[in-house]
Structures are given as structure tokens and as C-alpha cells.
Amino acid sequence: MDNKNLNIPQKPVVEMFGGFLGGLLPLIILVGILIWLSVAGRGGTMPFWAAGWLAIVVGLFMAKNKSEYSKCIIRGLGDKNGSVIIACWILAGVFGKLMVAGGLVDGLLWFGIEAGTQGVIFTVISFLSAMLFALGTGTSTGTVISLVPVLYPAGVFLGADPTMLGLAILSGAAFGDNLAPISDTTIVSAYTQGAEMRDVVRSRFPLSITAAFLTVVVLLIAGGGGETKSLPEIQAQMDAAGLLMLISFAVVVISALLGKHIIESLVYGNLAAVILGLINGHLTLQKIFHIPTESGQSTGLIQDGISGVVGAIIFALLVLAVTQVLVESGVMNRVLNWAQKTIARTVRQAELTIIGITILFSIPIAANAPAELLVGPSIVKPLGEKFNLASARRANLMDCAVCSLFFTMPWHIAVVVWYTTLTTAADAYGIFAPSITSAFYNPYSWMLLGVLLFSAITGWNRKYANNDLKATTSLKESV
Numbered sequence: 001m002d003n004k005n006l007n008i009p010q011k012p013v014v015e016m017f018g019g020f021l022g023g024l025l026p027l028i029i030l031v032g033i034l035i036w037l038s039v040a041g042r043g044g045t046m047p048f049w050a051a052g053w054l055a056i057v058v059g060l061f062m063a064k065n066k067s068e069y070s071k072c073i074i075r076g077l078g079d080k081n082g083s084v085i086i087a088c089w090i091l092a093g094v095f096g097k098l099m100v101a102g103g104l105v106d107g108l109l110w111f112g113i114e115a116g117t118q119g120v121i122f123t124v125i126s127f128l129s130a131m132l133f134a135l136g137t138g139t140s141t142g143t144v145i146s147l148v149p150v151l152y153p154a155g156v157f158l159g160a161d162p163t164m165l166g167l168a169i170l171s172g173a174a175f176g177d178n179l180a181p182i183s184d185t186t187i188v189s190a191y192t193q194g195a196e197m198r199d200v201v202r203s204r205f206p207l208s209i210t211a212a213f214l215t216v217v218v219l220l221i222a223g224g225g226g227e228t229k230s231l232p233e234i235q236a237q238m239d240a241a242g243l244l245m246l247i248s249f250a251v252v253v254i255s256a257l258l259g260k261h262i263i264e265s266l267v268y269g270n271l272a273a274v275i276l277g278l279i280n281g282h283l284t285l286q287k288i289f290h291i292p293t294e295s296g297q298s299t300g301l302i303q304d305g306i307s308g309v310v311g312a313i314i315f316a317l318l319v320l321a322v323t324q325v326l327v328e329s330g331v332m333n334r335v336l337n338w339a340q341k342t343i344a345r346t347v348r349q350a351e352l353t354i355i356g357i358t359i360l361f362s363i364p365i366a367a368n369a370p371a372e373l374l375v376g377p378s379i380v381k382p383l384g385e386k387f388n389l390a391s392a393r394r395a396n397l398m399d400c401a402v403c404s405l406f407f408t409m410p411w412h413i414a415v416v417v418w419y420t421t422l423t424t425a426a427d428a429y430g431i432f433a434p435s436i437t438s439a440f441y442n443p444y445s446w447m448l449l450g451v452l453l454f455s456a457i458t459g460w461n462r463k464y465a466n467n468d469l470k471a472t473t474s475l476k477e478s479v
Contacts, residue, residue: 012330014072015064023329026059026322031374035364038411045311045367052318059325069325076324077317079377084191084263086313091266092182094305095252095273096137099245101287101301102277104133105146107242112151114238119159123223124216126151126160127168131212134176136249138183140407143173144418152422153429162426163434163441164223170407170418171215171444177368177414178403178448179208181256182266184312184369189399190262192376193384195391197262201253204396206461211448218443241280248272312369319373332378339383350387351397351456354380358401367413368402390463397456404449408440415439 016022033051037044056073063069076082108129117125129151134143147169155165177183181201190200252269256262277283289300298304326332344350357379362371376398384394406412410419419436426433455461 013328014069014325016059016062016329017064018062020331020334022062023326023331025062026055026325027331027374029058030055030319030322031361031364034370038365041411041416044413045315045370048315048367048370049311049318052315052322055322056318056325059322072324072328073321075328076321079320079324082316082320085187085316087263088182088187088191088266089184089309089313089316090306091263091270092138092184092187093307093309094302095182095248095266095270096139096142097301097305097308098270098273098277098283098288099133099137099248100142100146101283102245102248102273103239103242103280103282104136104245105150105242106239106282107245108133108147109150109154110238110240111243113154114240117158120161120220120224122155122158123160123165123168123219126155126165127172127215127219130169130172131175132172132246132249134173134183135180136176136246138176138180138186140173140177140183140414141417143176144169144414145421147172148418148421149425149428152425153431156426156429156431159224161223162432163438164219166418166422166434167438167442168219168223170415170439170442173414173418174403174407174442174444174448175208175212175215177407178399179204181252181262182269184309185372185399185402187262188316188369188372188376189395189402190392192372193381193391193395193398195395196259197256197265198259199390199392200395200399201256203390203392203461203463204399207396207400207451207455208448211444211451214447214451215444218447239280239282242282244276244280245273248276312367315370316373319370320377323374323378326378332382335379336382336386339379344383344386347387347389347462348456348459350383350389351462352453354383354394354397355401355452355456358398359405362402362406363409368406371402371406372398385465388464388466390465393461393463396461397452400448400452404445404452407445408442410436410439 012023018025030051033054034048037047037051060066060069112122112125112129115125126147130143130147133147134140137143148166151169152166156162177185179201180186181197186200190197248269251272252265255265255268274283274288278285287300289302292299339353344353358371358375361375362368365371380394380398407414409415415436419439423433
């Protein structure tokens with residue numbers, strides 16, 4: 001298979017002054033500003049808007065034909081997969097708000113405390129609780145914000161090791177970001193590769209759950225050893241009824257696995273969350289939607305949920321526009337040709353290249369979904385298609401890679417939010433708080449990276465797009 005069968009033009013549609021370097025300049029500006037903001041501790045989807053805007057503006061003056069360049073930008077903004085991603089984010093944002101407001105945190109806290117768990121067992125329970133919460137809400141930052149203030153002080157007073165307890169919650173958040181069908185990274189990875197959500201979730205599950213099992217082993221070994229003290233009043237109401245909200249998450253997953261479109265599945269999940277929240281008493285119709293008393297106030301959870309993803313949506317559009325310039329200016333064609341001739345000559349090498357490039361882009365950038373948007377359509381998809389890799393396999397390689405080391409770097413959003421919330425909770429109860437550098441020992445991140453590399457090297461869990469070509473493609477391994 002050669003590049004003429006891929007979604008990359010053989011000849012540049014948009015000619016740039018300076019040729020390859022001119023076409024690459026928008027990407028250099030975009031990534032450079034993202035790194036600058038991230039290192040300065042100011043990273044985030046809304047601050048990243050300026051980087052996308054400046055990249056597009058500079059690209060216009062590098063283009064020989066300004067009109068064709070402008071059409072290229074419009075084609076990027078109108079990308080079909082981008083439209084699906086945006087629609088999913090809107091519904092997922094509302095779903096996450098409904099799950100939190102519906103009392104899921106209170107239910108998980110009730111389960112952890114009432115089960116009588118202490119020390120190392122509470123650490124493991126915290127990891128499992130964070131896994132479930134992140135799976136249900138699809139947000140890693142929302143998970144640490146919601147769970148750390150209640151689970152961390154409770155666990156410390158019940159004899160859990162403070163550092164491992166904090167990392168257990170961060171690990172659970174990473175697991176949910178990696179596997180949840182409503183997670184931004186799962187949505188982006190699936191639709192940039194043209195993959196069905198059910199195929200992505202089914203085939204990613206063995207990778208994610210294996211890493212989770214290994215994480216539990218680590219936590220069982222190192223999660224205890226603290227001193228049990230009298231448990232003060234935790235500032236959250238324990239309520240078993242909050243666990244009902246997990247049913248709405250099950251609705252989304254089962255619907256997606258049955259082959260329903262993710263939009264349809266999310267609608268069902270949203271409605272289920274509303275009904276269950278009303279049943280357990282945590283939600284009221286007024287909380288969900290009401291006419292505000294003053295102009296500018298929120299109309300309720302629906303507006304709040306959508307507002308929470310607006311930053312990501314606009315940044316995604318800007319990245320898609322810049323990516324389209326890279327494709328139509330011929331930059332990506334040259335990068336792919338180089339990769340195929342040097343570092344990606346076999347299926348194994350191609351998969352390792354996808355993993356390496358994705359991690360490389362995710363390390364300096366403070367958010368992981370934007371890293372997928374940068375490499376997914378332009379590098380991962382065509383390179384994977386070159387070696388006949390199934391769309392779900394490409395999505396899994398990219399998503400697992402972007403959810404590995406990302407959750408160990410102290411400048412990444414999820415880690416910053418985790419540590420800020422952790423230290424605030426520790427100060428409130430006068431207990432120990434580990435250093436932010438402890439995130440580097442996040443067990444799930446390292447276990448997931450190890451499982452992913454094992455999969456790429458051995459071929460475990462690898463799927464091909466066309467089984468008839470599998471044997472032919474596999475022969476390249478031995479060349």
C-alpha cells in the first residue's frame with residue numbers, strides 16, 4: 001500500500017513560501033506556544049486558543065495563494081470527525097455534571113467508609129472508586145477534584161500511606177480517562193481514526209484492565225503502613241443512594257457495546273442520569289434547568305456542562321484547521337515518507353513509532369486530548385493504514401500512549417489539579433501532603449506504558465483492518 005491510498009494528497013494543494021519549512025511553521029508556532037504556556041503553569045484549552053489563532057494567521061502570510069489557504073482552513077474546521085467529536089463533548093460534558101450532582105461522590109464515600117476498610121485496603125478501594133467515578137464522568141480532572149477532598153483525608157486517618165493513597169486516586173482518574181467511552185481522549189482517538197466506539201472500548205479493555213490489575217498489586221504492597229487515628233467529620237454527606245448513578249454509566253457502555261452510535265448512547269445516559277438523580281433525591285428539575293433570576297446567571301446543570309467543554313471545542317477546531325494546512329501543504333506526506341523509509345518499516349516498528357510520537361507530543365503539552373488531535377489525523381491514521389492496522393487498534397495505541405506518562409508530569413493539567421486539591425485537603429485537616437514530584441511514581445501510568453509496549457512488541461491484542469492482508473502484512477515483521 002502506498003500513500004496514494006491514504007487521505008493525504010500526493011501533491012501540495014496549498015503551496016507555501018519556504019516549501020517544507022514554510023508549511024511546518026504553523027505547527028512550530030502552535031506547539032511552541034503550547035509548551036511555553038504549559039511550562040509557565042498557564043496551560044489549558046482556553047489559554048491555548050491564542051496559539052491556534054496565531055498559527056493560522058502566520059500560515060496565511062506563508063501561503064502563496066491566500067484564497068486557497070483560506071479554503072483549506074474552512075475544510076479543516078468542517079472536518080466530519082471534528083463535528084462528531086464536538087457533539088460528543090457537549091453531551092459528555094452535561095453527563096459528567098449530572099453524575100456529580102447526582103451524588104456519585106457521596107455514594108463512593110459511603111461504600112469506602114461503611115465497608116470498614118483501613119490502611120492498604122482503603123488505598124485499593126480509593127483506586128477502584130476513582131476508576132468508577134472517572135469511567136462514569138469521563139473526566140480525570142473532575143475525578144480528582146471530586147474525590148481527593150473526601151477520600152484523601154479519610155484514608156490518611158484510616159492508616160493508608162499518604163503518598164500511595166494520593167497516587168491511587170490519580171491512577172484511577174487516569175484509568176477512566178483511558179477507557180471511558182465519554183472521555184475526551186477516547187472520543188478523539190476513536191473518531192480521528194474513523195473507529196466504532198464499541199470496537200475501541202472492547203479492544204482497549206484488555207490493555208487497560210491489565211494495567212489496572214498490576215496497579216492493584218503495587219498498591220497492595222505499598223499502600224498501607226500509616227497510623228490509624230480518630231476520623232474527624234468529613235465534609236461530605238455519605239449516601240448509599242448516590243451509587244444509583246452508576247446505572248446511568250452502565251446505560252452508556254451497554255448501549256455503545258450494542259452498536260448504538262455514541263451520540264445516541266450519550267443521550268440515553270443523560271436521561272438515565274436525570275431520572276436516577278431525581279429518584280435518589282440529589283437532583284431536582286430546577287437544578288437541571290431553570291430561568292435565572294438575573295441575566296448572566298446559569299440556567300442549571302445543562303448549561304454548566306456545556307460551558308465546561310467550550311474551551312476544548314474551540315481549541316479542537318483550531319487544531320483541526322492547522323492540521324489541514326499540514327496535510328494540504330505536503331508536510332505530512334514528507335514526514336510519512338521519511339518515517340516509512342527509516343523508523344517504521346514493519347508493523348512492530350510502526351506501532352512503536354505511533355506510541356513514541358504520541359508520547360513525545362503529550363509530554364510538553366498540558367492537555368492530552370490536544371496531543372491526540374495533533375498526531376491522530378495527520379500521522380497515526382495514515383501510518384497505521386500503511387500497515388493495515390485496524391482503526392480501533394490505531395486509536396488504542398494512541399490513547400494508551402497519551403494516558404501513560406502524561407499523568408506523571410508535574411506541569412500537566414490533571415497532575416496540577418490533583419496536587420492543588422490534595423494539598424488543600426491536607427491543610428484543612430492538618431495532615432501530611434506529598435511532593436508534586438511523587439506523581440512521577442503514578443503506578444497506573446507506568447503499568448499502562450509497560451502493557452502497551454508489550455502489546456506492540458509481541459503483537460498481543462493487535463488487530464488488522466483486512467484479515468485477508470494480515471499474513472502479507474505480518475511477513476514484513478521478519479524483513
